[in-house]
Amino acid sequence: MARLMDEAERAGTHTFPRKKPIVRPQRNPLEWRANLTQLSNPDGSAVDGTDVDGLTHGEIQGRRQVRDAFAFIRDHTPGFEDSYVVDLSPQIGIRETRRIIGPYQLTEDDILDCVDFPDTIGVNGWPVEAHVAGDVEFRFPRADLASRGFNQLPYRMMLPQVVQNLFVAGRCASMTQRGQSSARVTGPCFAMGQAAGTAADLALSAGVALRDVDVATLQKRLVENGAYLGTDLPPDTAAAPAGTGGPGSAAAPAGPSRSGSAAARRPSRPSAVAGPTFTPARSDR
Numbered sequence: 001m002a003r004l005m006d007e008a009e010r011a012g013t014h015t016f017p018r019k020k021p022i023v024r025p026q027r028n029p030l031e032w033r034a035n036l037t038q039l040s041n042p043d044g045s046a047v048d049g050t051d052v053d054g055l056t057h058g059e060i061q062g063r064r065q066v067r068d069a070f071a072f073i074r075d076h077t078p079g080f081e082d083s084y085v086v087d088l089s090p091q092i093g094i095r096e097t098r099r100i101i102g103p104y105q106l107t108e109d110d111i112l113d114c115v116d117f118p119d120t121i122g123v124n125g126w127p128v129e130a131h132v133a134g135d136v137e138f139r140f141p142r143a144d145l146a147s148r149g150f151n152q153l154p155y156r157m158m159l160p161q162v163v164q165n166l167f168v169a170g171r172c173a174s175m176t177q178r179g180q181s182s183a184r185v186t187g188p189c190f191a192m193g194q195a196a197g198t199a200a201d202l203a204l205s206a207g208v209a210l211r212d213v214d215v216a217t218l219q220k221r222l223v224e225n226g227a228y229l230g231t232d233l234p235p236d237t238a239a240a241p242a243g244t245g246g247p248g249s250a251a252a253p254a255g256p257s258r259s260g261s262a263a264a265r266r267p268s269r270p271s272a273v274a275g276p277t278f279t280p281a282r283s284d285r
């Protein structure tokens with residue numbers, strides 16, 4: 001698909017809002033999912049998920065792009081001659097809008113260095129996926145011996161610093177912009193949601209604030225319930241160099257060995273960010 005789009009652009013017959021299309025087969029072998037639009041404001045800037053006029057403009061622009069992209073797929077891609085649109089999202093989706101600043105912000109380096117945290121509540125195996133004007137840039141964990149293709153997610157990234165007893169799990173959790181461009185995907189959002197629900201139960205039972213939940217107890221409960229905290233590699237993980245699987249396979253942890261302590265292989269981290277302290281210091285935004 002990318003080659004066909006490239007050829008059409010060079011021939012001057014088409015222009016596409018985004019390079020690097022993702023077109024994937026679905027569980028029903030007759031269905032494919034196409035991800036090849038990119039929306040922007042009239043001045044080229046990114047659509048602001050808090051601005052209703054921008055959202056309205058993006059909604060209209062997105063549906064026009066779907067129409068044009070589908071016509072290209074149907075008319076120029078072998079095998080799709082008889083295809084038709086089954087479904088498209090009922091509403092514009094924005095990958096990144098507001099985030100909290102918690103006691104820890106997950107960063108791009110945490111993704112690329114496959115970093116561990118003492119308060120891990122789950123893992124993220126997606127690369128950095130930066131949507132820039134007209135393109136998508138993927139950056140994978142560094143392919144050295146310390147890399148295994150996923151990072152841990154700290155409990156602290158779900159805790160606002162000012163509002164107490166509130167979890168912010170999912171794409172609005174505490175992450176830098178580039179960290180969020182990786183850990184916003186559904187897998188880590190599931191992990192955060194499960195951890196938030198479990199921790200809320202523990203806090204209620206113990207009569208403590210969320211920031212004072214006993215992390216070891218939380219981790220034990222999560223593991224008992226089948227969560228993977230990234231403290232070792234699953235026994236069925238195939239050995240493969242990190243960063244070679246492409247976005248379609250990046251959710252599966254990959255590493256240089258089938259077992260062994262993840263902590264033993266990770267790069268060392270500054271203690272200032274790795275410690276389990278929860279000190280409210282700044283306003284959330």
Ligand SMILES: Cc1cc2nc3c(=O)[nH]c(=O)nc-3n(C[C@H](O)[C@H](O)[C@H](O)COP(=O)(O)OP(=O)(O)OC[C@H]3O[C@@H](n4cnc5c(N)ncnc54)[C@H](O)[C@@H]3O)c2cc1C
Nearest residue numbers: 035092093094095096169170171172184185186187189193
């Ligand atoms: C265009 C696009 C493509 C993406 N592609 C992928 C992909 O291929 N793979 C992948 O893993 N991830 C993908 N993502 C990212 C991923 O889908 C999201 O980051 C993730 O779903 C966010 O999960 P969440 O739980 O934080 O938020 P959401 O999934 O948005 O859930 C929030 C929920 O809260 C509800 N809600 C909002 N306000 C209220 C209220 N006041 N009261 C009650 N309910 C409320 C909303 O209706 C919504 O159901 C994509 C995102 C976008 C926008």
